[in-house]
Amino acid sequence: MTGETPLRADAQRKRVQILAAAEDVFRERGARVSLDEVAKRAGVGIGTLYRRFPTREDLLAATYSARFVAFAETSRTRSPHLDPSDALRCYLEELIQYSNLYRGFAASLGTVLQIGTPGCRATLGEGARLLDIAQKAGAVRPDVIFDDLICVATAISLATEQDSSPRPRIVHLVNVFLNGIGMQPNPNPPSQAPNMA
Amino acid sequence: MTGETPLRADAQRKRVQILAAAEDVFRERGARVSLDEVAKRAGVGIGTLYRRFPTREDLLAATYSARFVAFAETSRTRSPHLDPSDALRCYLEELIQYSNLYRGFAASLGTVLQIGTPGCRATLGEGARLLDIAQKAGAVRPDVIFDDLICVATAISLATEQDSSPRPRIVHLVNVFLNGIGMQPNPNPPSQAPNMA
DNA sequence: TTGCTAAGTGGAGAATACCTCCATATAGAA
DNA sequence: TTCTATATGGAGGTATTCTCCACTTAGCAA
Known part of the structure; x- marks a missing residue:
């Protein structure tokens, strides 16, 4: 899980942004909300979200x-x-x-x-x-x-x-x-x- | 449920077709299969399916x-x-x-x-x-x-x-x-x- | 038989979501 | 400063849902 190549600093930063946004959006709109919305809220591209969290x-x-x-x-x-x-x-x-x-x-x-x-x-x-x-x-x-x-x-x-x-x-x-x-x-x-x- | 205006004969026929197709498709592909597929198998338009079964x-x-x-x-x-x-x-x-x-x-x-x-x-x-x-x-x-x-x-x-x-x-x-x-x-x-x- | 019309039809297309791909950008090592 | 592995974003292909409406037709009444 964490044992792999460590994330580059920028990637790590975005990962944190995504998690914070996901927490907010999931709380507000439920766990089935569109992931586009999570990416938008996090200020990252949808591709970045999928790269970090495949499912x-x-x-x-x-x-x-x-x-x-x-x-x-x-x-x-x-x-x-x-x-x-x-x-x-x-x-x-x-x-x-x-x-x-x-x-x-x-x-x-x-x-x-x-x-x-x-x-x-x-x-x-x-x-x-x-x-x-x-x-x-x-x-x-x-x-x-x-x-x-x-x-x-x-x-x-x-x-x-x-x-x-x-x-x-x-x-x-x-x-x-x-x-x-x-x-x-x-x-x-x-x-x-x-x-x- | 059945107390409303009875279906016209052709509509009743299609209803039966839809149910038969749905039974087959649900059995083969599960209950979450695309409803387009059910309509296609039944030989009816998707609109007909939705008119008869809204959800x-x-x-x-x-x-x-x-x-x-x-x-x-x-x-x-x-x-x-x-x-x-x-x-x-x-x-x-x-x-x-x-x-x-x-x-x-x-x-x-x-x-x-x-x-x-x-x-x-x-x-x-x-x-x-x-x-x-x-x-x-x-x-x-x-x-x-x-x-x-x-x-x-x-x-x-x-x-x-x-x-x-x-x-x-x-x-x-x-x-x-x-x-x-x-x-x-x-x-x-x-x-x-x-x-x- | 022949209209007539309420009921029925199909499928194009708008809306939404998923997920991939790749040209571009950049962190960080050398 | 250079180089490259890593990371990025979002356009776009695919899939599905569901609505809408121009057209068709069953079946009644004359």
Whole structure:
């Protein structure tokens, strides 16, 4: 990812411009906005954008990378203070809320997470870690795999991305699903709204 | 839906041609194929297609309608012979398999079901009925609503639509989810592969 | 049969988006 | 200062969606 020939200074500068513009435009107009618009906002040619980010998912993964790094870090710091079920619950709720940050992002969540940015790797790693802990603690059925979590996170994101205040429904659906993988529902969950930097 | 001014005979004929072509093309090339291609295959102008089916979802709902009618009928006939949990389990597994009939259909499942074709109405009605029975029997948590089922059916369809033989994963995920809404997992489920007419 | 007209038709073309290609420009090493 | 690998921008080819309207026709009424 970062191990290749370093970018020339001007290219690096434009890369940053593109990411800043993409963040703004995706927030305003959703994740499916025309990439021409992103390039225009960034003040670069469309060719430059494509050279740096060959697919929309690459661009999405890059705009999410820093957020995902912070998200994984927060989760990792918090988890020792929670029981395994609650740690996994918080992780999922927050992941879903993050993926609702850009309208239309949810459908790409799985694809984006497969792109090897540091943030995506950290997020996948942290989720797998929490699942493993929860399974070893006997709180989650052993036949569940991490992909199942992503599958359901995607579904819940999709189902709630139109809602004006999706939080309660997210909490409900996560609860239902976690019950499905073996947990007792928690009537008083410790979940907090993520900062959404 | 059908209560409006009846179509002129020629229009009705073309409508049938369009549906037959759409069925073929969607099966071969997936639900996101260009609608020009459907029109060409049907031997009608693109304008005619749009006049009859203003959105892609209208066309999808229409191609699915007969199948959904049969699906709901089968479920209704079978359900008295099963316990409420198994009836709901079969319904969900089959709904997911049906929605994998065209590649790329899964993402539209929710939208399509909202379109008032007889098949969609029958399918929604049957699902709501089975959920209600299962809840009254105490087999499913009372806080689950039918939309939750659609949300999860969509997720499972999406997650499995790339798989070459998705059946085992569908069964696994449905099982996990139904466990989530309160059911005991059934080690020996009575589910059968739908006919997929 | 013969108009008549509401209903239907097809496809050109405007609008939008994707993505490639390459003549040109430039950072930065030597 | 020179040189060249790297980077740039945007024109333009391709694809798709969807509208619009001049033309056609089914089917009714006389």
